[in-house]
Each structure stands twice: as structure tokens, then as C-alpha cells.
Amino acid sequence: MKSRIQFKYISVLALSALLLASFVTPAMAQKKLQKSPGGYHGELDFPISWNRYYSYAEWTKIMHDIQKKYPHLADIESIGKSRMGRSQYLITITAKSTGGHKDKPAMWVDGAIHGNEVNGITCSLYLMWSLLTRYDYDKYIYDLVNNCTFYILPGLNVDANDSFVRFPNTPHNPRESFRPEDNDGDGLYDEDRTEDVDGDGELSIMYIQDPKGEYKLSPDKRRFVRVSDIKEEGVRFRRIGPEGYDNDGDGFINEDDIGGPDPNRNYPFDWNLRAGNPYPMSEPCTRNAYEFMLKHPNIFASFHYHNTGRLIMFTTPPRREQKQTTEQKQQAQERLNQYLEEQRKTNKYAQAFDVQVRPGYEEDINAQAQIVTMGARILKNYRPVTSGGVGQTAASSYGMLGAYAFLIELWGSPAFDADEDNDGRVSDEEYLKWIDTELTGEGWIVPHKVNHPDLGEIWIGGTRKKHTQRTPPARYIEMEALKNTQFVMYCASQFPKVEIEEVTVTPATHNLFWVEVAVKNERIYPTSSDRSMKLKRAVKDKLTFSSSKNISLVKIPGAATKINPKNTSVQYETITGKVTEFRLKGKQTLRFCALVKIDGSSGWVEFHVKSQNGGSDSKKIKIKIS
Numbered sequence: 001m002k003s004r005i006q007f008k009y010i011s012v013l014a015l016s017a018l019l020l021a022s023f024v025t026p027a028m029a030q031k032k033l034q035k036s037p038g039g040y041h042g043e044l045d046f047p048i049s050w051n052r053y054y055s056y057a058e059w060t061k062i063m064h065d066i067q068k069k070y071p072h073l074a075d076i077e078s079i080g081k082s083r084m085g086r087s088q089y090l091i092t093i094t095a096k097s098t099g100g101h102k103d104k105p106a107m108w109v110d111g112a113i114h115g116n117e118v119n120g121i122t123c124s125l126y127l128m129w130s131l132l133t134r135y136d137y138d139k140y141i142y143d144l145v146n147n148c149t150f151y152i153l154p155g156l157n158v159d160a161n162d163s164f165v166r167f168p169n170t171p172h173n174p175r176e177s178f179r180p181e182d183n184d185g186d187g188l189y190d191e192d193r194t195e196d197v198d199g200d201g202e203l204s205i206m207y208i209q210d211p212k213g214e215y216k217l218s219p220d221k222r223r224f225v226r227v228s229d230i231k232e233e234g235v236r237f238r239r240i241g242p243e244g245y246d247n248d249g250d251g252f253i254n255e256d257d258i259g260g261p262d263p264n265r266n267y268p269f270d271w272n273l274r275a276g277n278p279y280p281m282s283e284p285c286t287r288n289a290y291e292f293m294l295k296h297p298n299i300f301a302s303f304h305y306h307n308t309g310r311l312i313m314f315t316t317p318p319r320r321e322q323k324q325t326t327e328q329k330q331q332a333q334e335r336l337n338q339y340l341e342e343q344r345k346t347n348k349y350a351q352a353f354d355v356q357v358r359p360g361y362e363e364d365i366n367a368q369a370q371i372v373t374m375g376a377r378i379l380k381n382y383r384p385v386t387s388g389g390v391g392q393t394a395a396s397s398y399g400m401l402g403a404y405a406f407l408i409e410l411w412g413s414p415a416f417d418a419d420e421d422n423d424g425r426v427s428d429e430e431y432l433k434w435i436d437t438e439l440t441g442e443g444w445i446v447p448h449k450v451n452h453p454d455l456g457e458i459w460i461g462g463t464r465k466k467h468t469q470r471t472p473p474a475r476y477i478e479m480e481a482l483k484n485t486q487f488v489m490y491c492a493s494q495f496p497k498v499e500i501e502e503v504t505v506t507p508a509t510h511n512l513f514w515v516e517v518a519v520k521n522e523r524i525y526p527t528s529s530d531r532s533m534k535l536k537r538a539v540k541d542k543l544t545f546s547s548s549k550n551i552s553l554v555k556i557p558g559a560a561t562k563i564n565p566k567n568t569s570v571q572y573e574t575i576t577g578k579v580t581e582f583r584l585k586g587k588q589t590l591r592f593c594a595l596v597k598i599d600g601s602s603g604w605v606e607f608h609v610k611s612q613n614g615g616s617d618s619k620k621i622k623i624k625i626s
């Protein structure tokens with residue numbers, strides 16, 4: 001007997017527009033509304049050069065300066081200090097004239113939890129700058145800032161972030177938080193670090209001439225390549241390793257570099273000792289950020305900027321356990337590929353995910369699938385994938401706080417552009433051609449002789465420079481920041497918004513009337529996530545009934561009700577008291593009905609809906625006996 005396996009494909013069909021629905025506009029008018037896409041949108045109201053990386057002192061000054069210019073929209077605070085005493089500055093952005101920041105659904109954005117991923121700082125700053133400078137000019141941003149809150153922490157791992165920008169480093173280091181560790185077991189801490197031996201501001205690889213060495217210079221003298229024939233004549237080299245000195249005199253170089261545990265394995269959800277030592281939230285930079293989020297339950301979604309890979313990683317709900325054979329998995333993947341191929345005939349950005357979630361989490365996976373599909377459209381060459389746990393920031397945002405979470409892997413080196421033969425990899429030749437063409441040669445360290453105090457004459461070079469791999473060269477920074485800012489804002493534009501669509505009155509008999517009310521949420525996100533419901537952090541939506549003194553509610557059983565016998569497909573939830581609690585899903589309309597009794601010839605009823613994340617709305621209607 002063959003077992004029957006059902007696969008759930010979470011898909012998004014063709015999306016013809018960005019679904020950028022308008023928020024409720026406050027009474028005050030926008031000052032400098034710009035309707036032309038070719039017009040001025042406030043860029044020079046607070047000019048910033050986006051073609052460079054900034055040190056900690058520089059980017060925190062930018063934050064303070066822009067806050068002073070827009071005090072009606074922004075506040076700055078330190079959420080705590082790093083291990084080395086640097087303040088972690090967070091900027092809160094929302095229109096103060098439309099309410100307090102804690103009273104609106106919020107987007108949390110952080111950058112550079114890994115020290116070397118400083119393009120996340122730039123993306124966070126660019127979001128801050130766009131929201132503030134364009135507020136008076138751009139209707140879309142004006143509505144977002146009026147109705148939402150943005151908590152932006154540009155640099156999370158501020159000690160390592162500052163070191164990476166200011167000092168010579170490899171593209172991959174420093175990465176961790178600066179907790180002292182004895183990596184080589186000699187009783188000393190962080191005493192043997194990588195160092196800039198030749199003083200060129202970059203770290204590369206050291207070689208020494210050796211007749212038996214495995215390397216030689218390439219014909220163009222720009223790389224060290226392996227010797228293919230041991231009988232080949234010419235100068236040979238032996239690879240020593242990354243630039244540095246033997247600071248502790250043990251015969252080894254760079255074996256005890258600065259850095260401790262991985263801060264993106266230091267969060268509490270799905271934590272384990274191997275990846276997140278020594279204990280959850282051991283690092284001040286992670287603990288400060290998490291405690292702030294914990295104290296702000298209005299945080300509805302979060303973005304966490306990393307690099308590299310051009311990925312939209314979204315946290316998925318707990319998965320349903322499912323035993324499948326290898327053959328069944330292959331068949332499921334084939335069906336998924338066929339389905340996706342069909343969908344992309346009408347929408348090239350369509351996405352499909354074979355995700356089996358536990359009961360009660362269907363709304364979360366459906367909403368996230370729709371959001372990341374639009375993310376693929378906005379970011380163009382980013383690929384949506386699901387992400388896991390192991391103490392990561394995004395996993396804790398969703399798993400422990402119930403906030404929808406995204407981990408964005410930025411940039412991705414020039415792999416998408418330099419791979420000319422389309423074999424899925426970038427050879428050294430292709431990389432050098434990309435550097436020569438796109439960067440006019442400035443991204444490569446040419447091998448050169450250096451006098452080393454311990455080793456004598458050595459050679460250094462044959463590698464890429466720091467800002468050509470994990471972090472983009474300066475000329476690409478703004479392009480990445482702009483696209484990612486647009487995605488964050490699109491996600492915020494789909495935060496729930498409750499409205500009373502209509503209130504209608506239908507005579508029942510004599511002085512009894514049916515009052516029907518339709519409450520809708522046209523946004524993609526529900527008014528609270530499935531996860532927040534499971535965690536009991538969610539606050540239910542409320543529909544409040546009020547009336548003139550001569551109208552009263554008639555008690556009827558609470559159940560689904562059909563008012564019109566000619567239209568049995570429309571059902572209503574019965575209103576049995578002054579307040580009715582419920583939860584609106586994404587793109588959902590709920591219909592409620594009340595039976596009321598009127599004493600006299602006329603009166604009125606009013607309904608008020610309030611949602612913690614979806615705002616509020618009211619409608620009033622008169623009732624008259626004819």
C-alpha cells in the first residue's frame with residue numbers, strides 16, 4: 001500500500017503592483033509634497049556621502065546631527081555600552097504629532113552584528129536618512145512615519161565594527177565580539193593578532209622564497225599560483241600565512257587573534273554551547289539589543305543586516321515532523337519545481353516553498369511568503385530562503401518575541417557579475433578582470449617584497465583588498481542601501497490596518513433590527529502573528545458597541561448567524577455584549593451582527609474597532625422606525 005503524502009506549496013501569484021496601500025493621513029498637511037519622480041525629495045536637506053564607510057565616531061555623529069535637524073520625528077538614546085565602553089546608539093523615528101512611538105506598530109532594524117559586516121551599518125543609516133529627509137516630500141514615507149515606528153540600531157557589534165573600518169583587516173575579521181580569549185592556550189589573551197607588516201592599510205598573505213616551494217608568480221606577476229611541474233625552473237615560494245608577527249615568541253604567527261564568541265549565536269532561542277559560548281546573552285552588545293526589544297512589545301517585525309550572499313532569509317514557524325524517503329523527497333521537489341515554473345510564466349518573481357508548518361501557524365508562513373516574493377522583486381537579484389535557529393538574532397525575534405523576522409545577507413561579492421562562463425564560480429582570472437574593469441584595478445594587492453623583522457625578506461600580496469568581497473566597494477554602497485531601504489519600507493507598509501468597511505441596518509420585526517458591521521484588514525500581515533498568539537503576547541482586536549439610550553442589545557446565542565435566507569453564504573459572528581474580541585488575518589473581512597431593540601422612533605448605534613497593531617476606526621449609523 002502506497003502512503004499518501006500531501007505537500008503544501010506556499011505560493012504567490014503575479015503581483016501587478018507594489019501593494020503600497022495608503023495609511024490614514026493626519027489632519028496636518030504635508031509641507032513640500034513632491035509628485036514628480038524626477039523632482040527634489042529632500043536629498044540636500046541633510047547631505048551625506050554614501051560612497052564610503054564611516055567609523056563609529058563618524059556615523060554616531062551623523063545620527064546625532066540628523067536627530068537635531070528633525071527633533072519632531074526622531075529621538076536618540078544609548079541602549080547600553082559594549083564591552084569596550086562604546087555606547088550602542090539607537091534612533092527612534094516616528095511622527096510625534098500622531099502619537100507616541102510605543103503606541104504604533106514598530107519595525108526593528110539592526111546592522112553589523114558581525115564586526116566585518118559593516119555594509120549593514122550603511123543600510124541602516126540609509127533607511128534613517130530616507131525616512132527623515134523625504135518625510136516632507138514623499139507621501140508614501142509621510143504616511144509610514146505618521147503611522148509606524150522605526151527603531152534603528154545601525155551598529156550592533158560596535159567594537160568590532162569600528163576596528164574593521166578604521167584598521168587594516170582581512171575581509172573576514174574581526175567578526176566576533178571583543179571578549180578576550182586564550183586561543184593558543186599559553187595563558188595570554190589576544191596577544192598574537194594579524195598585523196599590517198608592510199603598512200599599506202591592507203592585510204594579505206605572506207610568502208618566502210624557497211627552492212622547494214609549491215608556488216610561483218603568475219605570468220602577469222599579480223598572483224601566486226601553484227607549480228604544476230616539480231621540474232619547472234624558476235623562482236619558487238612557500239606560503240607562510242596571513243600578515244603578522246610572532247608576538248609571543250612561540251614560533252607561530254597570528255594564532256591568538258582578537259575576538260570571542262559569535263554574537264549571532266549568542267541569542268537565547270535554540271541556543272547551544274558549541275556555537276554560542278559561554279552562555280546566552282553573555283555579550284553586552286547582544287544583551288542590550290534583546291532587552292530593548294523585550295521591553296517594546298509594539299515591535300511587529302525585524303530586519304537584521306548581514307553579509308554575504310544576496311539572500312532574503314525569513315524565519316519560518318515550527319515545522320511539522322514528517323518522515324519521507326529519499327524518493328518521496330525527490331518527487332516533492334520535482335512537483336515544487338514544476339509548480340514554480342508554471343507560476344513564473346506570468347510572474348518571474350514568483351516564489352514557492354515546500355514548508356510543512358505545525359497547526360496554527362498557517363497565517364505566518366502565508367504572510368511571509370507574500371512579503372519575500374515582493375522582496376525578490378524589489379531587490380532583484382536576492383533569493384528568498386528559509387532560515388534556522390542556533391541562537392541567531394532573527395530566530396529569537398520570531399521564536400521568543402513573536403515578531404516577523406528577516407535576516408538579509410547583503411552584497412555577495414561580485415559573483416553574480418564576474419562569473420562570465422556561468423559555471424557558478426568566479427575564477428581568479430575572472431575576479432581580476434572584474435577588478436580591472438569595474439574598479440580600474442584598485443581592488444587587488446600586487447605581490448611585492450617586504451623586509452620582515454623575524455623572517456627577513458618576504459613577499460606579500462596576490463589577494464583581493466578588504467572592500468571587494470564581503471563588503472562592496474564604495475561605488476556600490478548606495479545601490480545596495482537604496483534597494484534594501486525600499487524593501488524594509490514595503491514590509492512596514494503591509495503592517496495590519498483595521499477599518500470598519502460598512503454598517504448596515506435590516507428590519508427584523510416591529511422595533512427589532514439587525515445591525516451588521518464588516519471589519520476588514522486589507523494588508524498582508526494579520527493583526528498579530530501566529531507565534532505571538534502561541535506565546536500569549538498578542539492582544540486581541542476589540543469591537544465595541546455603543547448606542548443612544550433608547551437602543552439596547554437583545555441577547556442571542558453566540559454563534560455563526562445567517563441573516564438573509566436568500567444568501568446563506570454570508571455568515572456573521574454574533575455580538576453578544578458591548579465588547580467582542582477577535583483576530584483579523586491578512587486580507588480578511590469579518591462580519592458581525594447584533595440584534596437591537598429601539599424604544600421610540602429613532603436612535604443611533606456606533607461601532608469602534610481597536611487593534612494593538614492595526615490602529616482603530618469608528619462608524620455611526622442612525623436607526624429610524626418608518
